Amino acid sequence: MRYLISVLVAAVLSLIALSAQAGERTGAILDRHVLPGMRMLAETSTALGRAARADCAADSAALRRAFGAALDAWIAVSHLRFGPAETEARGFALAFWPDTRGMTPKTLRSLIAAEDPVVQTPEGFATVSVAGRGFYALELLLYDPEIAAPGSEAYRCALTRAIAADVAATAADLAADWQEHYAALMRNPGAGGPYQTDEEVLQEFFKVLTTGLEINADLRLGRPMGQIGKPRPLRAEARRSGRSLRHVVVSLVSLRQLAGLLAGDDTDLSGRMDHAFATALDRADRLDDPVFAGVATPQGRLRAEVLQQAIGAIRTEANEYMGPALGVAAGFNSLDGD
Amino acid sequence: MTSRRGFLAGILATGLAPSATWADAGAPDYLSAGQGADGSHALFGLSGDGAIRFRHPLPGRGHAAAAHPHRAQAVGFARRPGTFAFVLDCVTGQTVAEFTAPPGRHFYGHGVLSRDGARLYTPENDYDNAAGVIGVWDAAAGYRRLGEFASAGVGPHDIRLMPDGVTLVVANGGIETHPDSGRAKLNIPLMQPSLVYLTLEGEVLEAVALEPALHMNSIRHLDLRGDGLVGFAMQWQGGQGDLPPVLGTHRRGGAPHLLGAAAGIADQMNGYGGSVAFSGDGTLLAVSSPRGGRVQAYDVETGELAQNLTMEDVCGLGAAPGGFIASSGTGTLVRLEAGGIIPIDRAPVRWDNHLVRLTGA
Numbered sequence: 001m002r003y004l005i006s007v008l009v010a011a012v013l014s015l016i017a018l019s020a021q022a023g024e025r026t027g028a029i030l031d032r033h034v035l036p037g038m039r040m041l042a043e044t045s046t047a048l049g050r051a052a053r054a055d056c057a058a059d060s061a062a063l064r065r066a067f068g069a070a071l072d073a074w075i076a077v078s079h080l081r082f083g084p085a086e087t088e089a090r091g092f093a094l095a096f097w098p099d100t101r102g103m104t105p106k107t108l109r110s111l112i113a114a115e116d117p118v119v120q121t122p123e124g125f126a127t128v129s130v131a132g133r134g135f136y137a138l139e140l141l142l143y144d145p146e147i148a149a150p151g152s153e154a155y156r157c158a159l160t161r162a163i164a165a166d167v168a169a170t171a172a173d174l175a176a177d178w179q180e181h182y183a184a185l186m187r188n189p190g191a192g193g194p195y196q197t198d199e200e201v202l203q204e205f206f207k208v209l210t211t212g213l214e215i216n217a218d219l220r221l222g223r224p225m226g227q228i229g230k231p232r233p234l235r236a237e238a239r240r241s242g243r244s245l246r247h248v249v250v251s252l253v254s255l256r257q258l259a260g261l262l263a264g265d266d267t268d269l270s271g272r273m274d275h276a277f278a279t280a281l282d283r284a285d286r287l288d289d290p291v292f293a294g295v296a297t298p299q300g301r302l303r304a305e306v307l308q309q310a311i312g313a314i315r316t317e318a319n320e321y322m323g324p325a326l327g328v329a330a331g332f333n334s335l336d337g338d
Numbered sequence: 339m340t341s342r343r344g345f346l347a348g349i350l351a352t353g354l355a356p357s358a359t360w361a362d363a364g365a366p367d368y369l370s371a372g373q374g375a376d377g378s379h380a381l382f383g384l385s386g387d388g389a390i391r392f393r394h395p396l397p398g399r400g401h402a403a404a405a406h407p408h409r410a411q412a413v414g415f416a417r418r419p420g421t422f423a424f425v426l427d428c429v430t431g432q433t434v435a436e437f438t439a440p441p442g443r444h445f446y447g448h449g450v451l452s453r454d455g456a457r458l459y460t461p462e463n464d465y466d467n468a469a470g471v472i473g474v475w476d477a478a479a480g481y482r483r484l485g486e487f488a489s490a491g492v493g494p495h496d497i498r499l500m501p502d503g504v505t506l507v508v509a510n511g512g513i514e515t516h517p518d519s520g521r522a523k524l525n526i527p528l529m530q531p532s533l534v535y536l537t538l539e540g541e542v543l544e545a546v547a548l549e550p551a552l553h554m555n556s557i558r559h560l561d562l563r564g565d566g567l568v569g570f571a572m573q574w575q576g577g578q579g580d581l582p583p584v585l586g587t588h589r590r591g592g593a594p595h596l597l598g599a600a601a602g603i604a605d606q607m608n609g610y611g612g613s614v615a616f617s618g619d620g621t622l623l624a625v626s627s628p629r630g631g632r633v634q635a636y637d638v639e640t641g642e643l644a645q646n647l648t649m650e651d652v653c654g655l656g657a658a659p660g661g662f663i664a665s666s667g668t669g670t671l672v673r674l675e676a677g678g679i680i681p682i683d684r685a686p687v688r689w690d691n692h693l694v695r696l697t698g699a
Contacts, residue, residue: 086577092527100468100514100524130527194578218520226518 022198023187025264030183033258037077042175044070049161049168056150056157058141063160065255068241070167071135076254076325078211082204083194084177092130093170097237098219099131105147107132108140111159112151119162120153122169134170136238143240145169149196202326205262210318212255217311220248224292225304231295237240239291249284252277252311259314262322269321276317280310360696363410363428364391368656370665371400371414371690381412383428384693386658388671388682394431397424401447402496402692406477407455412694413481419444419463419517425481432542437481442466443473444517448496448613451477452538453503459538461494461508462486465516468525470494472508472540487540491532492525495559505543506536507568510554514618515577520564526575531557533570533588546594547585553584559692561614566590567638571611584611585625587638597623597636603643606630613692615655624662624674628653633664633674647679656693665689 044066051066074094085091096104106131111118117125125133140147141160148156186204189195195204219237224244226232236244256277263270284307287294295299360366366383372537373379379399383391396414404413410429416422421444425435425687438447439462449460458475470489476482491510512531514524520552530553533546547557561569572584582608583598599603608630616623617635622644624635628651645661649672654665662674667688673680 082578088581089527096527098518098519098524103528214520214522218522219524222519222522223516232518 021086021264022202025261026186026198026201026205028264029258029261030186032079033254033261034260035178035183037080037254038175038178038271041070041073041077041171044073045168045171048102049164052161056160058143058156058160064142064241067135067138068243070171071139071238071241071243072250074135074171075250077254078251079208079215079258081211082208083182084174087177088173089130089172090170092150093126094134094136094167094174095136096130096134097136098223098235099136103129103131104137105140105144108137108159108216109145109150112147112155115155119158122162122165125166126161126169127317133163133166135167135300137158137166139238139241168170199327202262203328205258206318206322206328209255209258209262209322210315212251212258213315214320216248216251216255217308217315220244221292221304221308222255225295225301228301231301233293233296235292236292239293242290244291245284245287245289248307248311252281252284255314256281259318259322262326266325271327272317272321273314276310276314280307280314283307283310341549357408358410358429359408359425360410360428366391366428367696368663369401369403369405369412369428369694369696370654370692371396371567371692372665372687373399375686380687381414381426381428382687384671386663388663388673390685391430392431394426394428396426400690402449403694404451404458405694405696406451407453407697409455411414413449413451413458413477415445415447415449417458417464418447419515419521420447421445423449423460423481435481437475437483439473440483440486443471443486445568446493446495450497450506453499459497459499459506461489461497463493463515468514468516469491470508470510471488472506472536473499487536488544490534490545491535492529493531493556495558498560500535501562501564501566504538506538507560507562508534508536509557509560509570510534511573512553512559513556523575529554529556529575531555531572533557533568533594537589544590546588548594548596552582555584557586559611559614561616561672563616563620563638567616567618569614569616570594571614571625573611573648574609576609578609581605581607581609583607584609584627585614585623585634585636587623595641597641598625598634598643600643603634603646606632607634608645612653613655615657615662615693615695618657618659622661624655626652626655626664628667633662635662635674645674645676645678647674649679653691654689654693656695663693665693 048066048070051063081091185193195201199287223234224236259273295304367386368384370382377432378586379396380393382393401417412426421439423437424433425611446461449542451458456478458477459621460473462471462473464471470491471486472489474484476484489508493511493513494508495511496509510532512529535543555572555574557570559571568588570586581604583596583604585597586594588594605626610627610629612626612628614625622635623638626633631650637644651667660675665671671683
């Protein structure tokens with residue numbers, strides 16, 4: 001009996017230890033990955049709003065610099081598409097991409113052609129379709145000659161300022177929601193909240209890790225690569241500002257940090273994941289094709305495919321080793337999604 | 339030299355084949371794809387009490403199948419975004435025909451045959467145009483492509499033939515995908531799912547949308563009651579904070595009616611309806627959620643929750659005399675009756691998404 005009790009006590013203690021570890025990992029992910037990333041997004045977006053107020057010219061070096069810094073900050077947290085990013089569709093309001101039907105240029109053209117007064121107030125602009133808001137709309141205004149030329153200069157200026165201000169406000173709301181509300185729900189899972197246990201919290205982060213990898217492989221690379229013999233280089237994300245490959249790199253660097261924090265003190269797992277990320281980043285480094293224009297040639301497409309496969313290899317490692325370690329149940333139907 | 343397969347397809351094409359009926363295949367009540375313990379995929383014929391009537395190997399993971407109304411033939415489709423379909427003789431297990439989606443199209447894993455078995459209708463993705471189409475195939479002549487018409491929406495998934503035999507009902511899921519991007523969803527903020535009724539020639543008779551706040555609730559799967567009431571299951575693509583119901587009914591000319599909106603009840607389904615089925619007597623409508631590990635059945639008339647059962651990785655649902663049968667990815671097959679869950683069988687088979695009911699058997 002005493003033996004049984006000591007076994008039970010040991011079992012309970014190890015469960016508590018496991019849970020404490022899970023809680024520690026959540027804390028580390030929030031304090032070192034999520035919250036600093038969100039703060040960076042809010043700060044750089046505020047600076048973007050300020051830069052647009054100071055100089056709204058499409059070719060303003062200061063404005064373009066501020067745009068690049070804020071978009072980098074968004075890409076680094078863009079995989080965190082749950083909770084605060086879903087509230088009020090903030091994620092889509094900041095980043096409507098991919099734009100498979102050209103809704104962003106269409107929306108911008110019609111705003112400019114009509115000189116729509118909706119740009120005059122932040123409340124008004126917040127009612128514009130997500131296709132006309134956010135970083136990708138601003139990119140067209142700053143870098144696409146077909147959008148940056150028509151209409152009156154005064155209106156384009158007002159529109160640039162309205163989008164930048166809207167991005168700044170949305171980013172501030174997003175960061176504040178994390179800081180003041182959602183981080184606590186993840187730190188203290190339990191009845192009445194969106195997560196019942198620490199494990200569920202870690203599983204949410206695991207899910208966004210694998211989805212983030214999928215977006216890099218299937219969308220950022222897959223869309224411009226197209227089918228063999230049918231490349232689509234003009235579909236590359238943010239190609240006008242020359243940022244397509246950069247986004248893959250920024251995202252992978254951020255996802256690598258998340259993977260490391262998720263692995264916690266499981267050195268075998270973290271080593272495995274880190275190696276897979278290092279390989280992919282090395283491939284990205286060697287690609288030397290900033291807007292994936294090279295996919296138009298068979299050799300260039302092959303090199304993009306090498307990077308895509310390296311990202312696929314990270315996903316495989318994550319699904320095979322990290323998922324089970326985090327208790328993610330691989331249901332035949334529940335994960336099928338069809 | 340004529341291969342056996344070619345020979346069989348040939349005599350089928352002439353219409354001279356001695357057509358085996360479902361009775362010859364053991365008179366199954368359901369078809370379901372599944373994965374055996376050795377990892378191989380197969381199509382199963384199941385009786386209403388869960389007995390396996392036949393088991394024929396498949397080349398890969400299945401999704402749903404379309405059952406021929408009288409010949410013992412099932413049309414199987416490769417999983418989304420597959421372009422490959424095959425016709426299985428459920429008596430011999432032989433593939434009697436194979437066909438592929440035309441260039442620029444892929445299947446969604448569902449299809450339905452006309453009442454006389456002469457035509458097959460398949461929801462397809464015209465992906466370069468982000469448009470749904472219904473492919474029309476000559477099922478009497480070797481599954482030759484006859485043409486296609488618009489599904490009047492994006493991402494048509496399930497399709498059924500209405501009890502009148504001359505109207506199709508299609509669940510346009512609303513989600514745009516493209517093979518270049520795998521299964522990534524490309525249009526979530528702008529998606530517009532719909533339930534559309536069409537003639538067999540493709541004329542739109544009625545298109546039904548949910549209220550704008552629910553535009554991210556993808557209408558995916560269907561079941562019909564004999565009087566033409568349509569049951570539909572949905573998959574929510576929006577935030578996890580405020581989960582909407584995943585089940586609804588619609589009757590031609592009316593407004594859609596959602597079931598299970600009560601807080602706490604909707605949450606249990608995790609925003610994900612997997613399969614939908616009317617009960618054997620038609621008084622209840624059930625929806626399964628593999629993500630919530632639950633089946634909820636509602637009284638169709640009152641809208642009240644009649645059964646709320648937990649079952650791990652449940653997805654397949656079908657009508658049974660006393661209620662429903664349900665299958666799961668963990669190999670469980672059960673009857674759901676007023677008294678609760680009655681185990682039928684625990685086969686070493688991971689049952690796939692859907693149980694396809696054979697009505698003409």
